[in-house]
Structure formats: structure tokens, C-alpha cells
Amino acid sequence: MKTATKVALALSVSACASTLAYAQMKPEDAIRARQSVMRVIALNFGPIAQMAQGKMPWNKDMFVANALRIEAIWAMQPTRFFVPGSDHPVAGAKIASFTDVRPEVWSQADKWKAAAGRMDEAVAGLAKAARGADEAAMKAAAGALGKSCGGCHDDFRKK
């Protein structure tokens, strides 16, 4: 367990949304965490969006698996990874060599939090639809989630 132990120690301050203060997370770790979480969500949302738009054949099992995976990952509350000092790349850091975050995350915090709240609702809506049997409802929920992703990215992520 040599490597695992090292991993665990390295994550001791930063890993747990429920019990640890993310404000203590180092900016480079926070940038990497949020980019990783968002990327994994995107890897799962890609096929869902494609199916919803008719660009990929309907595959209910895949849709449901990906939707519930997004629910599980969003439950990590990735908005907590926008810690102070994570508004710019960290010089000399192996990781976090870039960030596309816009300063409005902090200067318009209320607006940003509201957008994140709409993401909570959209993810819940997608998961609820995925637990049902209605293909049209699933596709509509995917569209709503896409709109929610875009609502934050358009205002708070650099083009």
C-alpha cells in the first residue's frame, strides 16, 4: 500500500467535501480537482448530448449509466474547488498550468452561485428522468442540463 498511502496523505487536506475545509486547499490542487471533475462530467455528458440531439443512436443503458454517474460526480460539489487564489494559473506548478476561470466567479459570486444552483436542479432532473422509462423526458432533461452547463460556462469561463 506504499503508493496508496502516499496518495492518501497527499489528499489529507483536500479530498473530502463533507468534512474538510476546501478553503485550505492549495490553489493548484483546487484547479486540478475542478478541471478533473468537470472533464469527467463532460466525458459522460458527451454521449448523452449526442443522443438527445439525434447525433448518436439511442442507447438507454448508456444514457442511464452516464446520467447517474454525472449525478454521483456532481454530488462531490465541485463548486467548492473555486478556492481563493485559484483564479489564475500557478507559476511553476506541474499541474494547474492553465485555468479558464473568469474573475466574475468571485466578483459576481451571487450570480455564480445561482448558476451553480441551476446546475444542481438540472442534474437532479436528469437523474430523475434516467430512473424513469420515458425516452423523451430523458432527452429533454439532457437539454436542460446542457443549457445549465452553458449558463455557467458562458459567463464564468473564458472563451
Next chain:
Amino acid sequence: MKTATKVALALSVSACASTLAYAQMKPEDAIRARQSVMRVIALNFGPIAQMAQGKMPWNKDMFVANALRIEAIWAMQPTRFFVPGSDHPVAGAKIASFTDVRPEVWSQADKWKAAAGRMDEAVAGLAKAARGADEAAMKAAAGALGKSCGGCHDDFRKK
């Protein structure tokens, strides 16, 4: 859905483990995908390992949530992201500015696949324990998963 549509299009080749050929994925996208997936797994495994080692107070709900999240994410089959050409950083790429992968992933492919297979077993073992009620079994399964992580990292990831 402007941004979401762009995301979906960008992912059209790469996003879906079940239906698309990962060998077609661009190396920089594959590097980013595997790093992101591994990072999100680590973010979830950190508290589990800490609890198993008595370095964090036992929190069954968190242990179970993180264990099942790891199961869901590992089901994306991240070994598929080790595509040809992803054995070195991609010059000029905004992402994938580094990779710690060792060439033995490809030169000792059978050994690497066997190590990945042990990870499959360890993740399944952790998820099974998490669905039970036995705290000791959960902690033991966490230790086995840590050993499995380390088994691959020690041989196939640069120090």
C-alpha cells in the same frame, strides 16, 4: 445550449467507452481523460484510505458514497485511455503538458492488463463491502484497493 453543443461535438469521437473506438482518440485528449478520471478516483479514495488507516474518523455514509462513486467511475474503463501516441506529453498542447506514464504500459502490455484486472477485482470488492454493513470488511476492501492502485503505479507510473 450553445456551449453544451460545442462540448458534445468536441467529444463526439472520444467520449463513449461502449461504442466508440478509443484508439481514434487524440493522444492529448486521452492523456487528459485518464488523468482526470484517475484524479477524481483519488479524490474519492483519499478519505476512504484515511478512514481505513484510522487517520480520519469513521463516517460510513461518506465511505459508502465514495466507494460507490469509485465503482461508477472505474466502470468508464479508463485503461482505454492509454491509446497509441499517449506515452509522452504532446508538444504545444494546452492540455497534456505532462504525463507520468511509463513505456512499460505498452512494452509489458500483458503485465499491465493483469494489473488492471486486479483493479477491477479490487473495485468490485470495495463496492460489495460498501453495500454490506461490516465496517471491518469495508476497511479491508479499502486496503486491497490501495494495494491494487499501488501495484499499477509502482510499475507503470514514473516516481
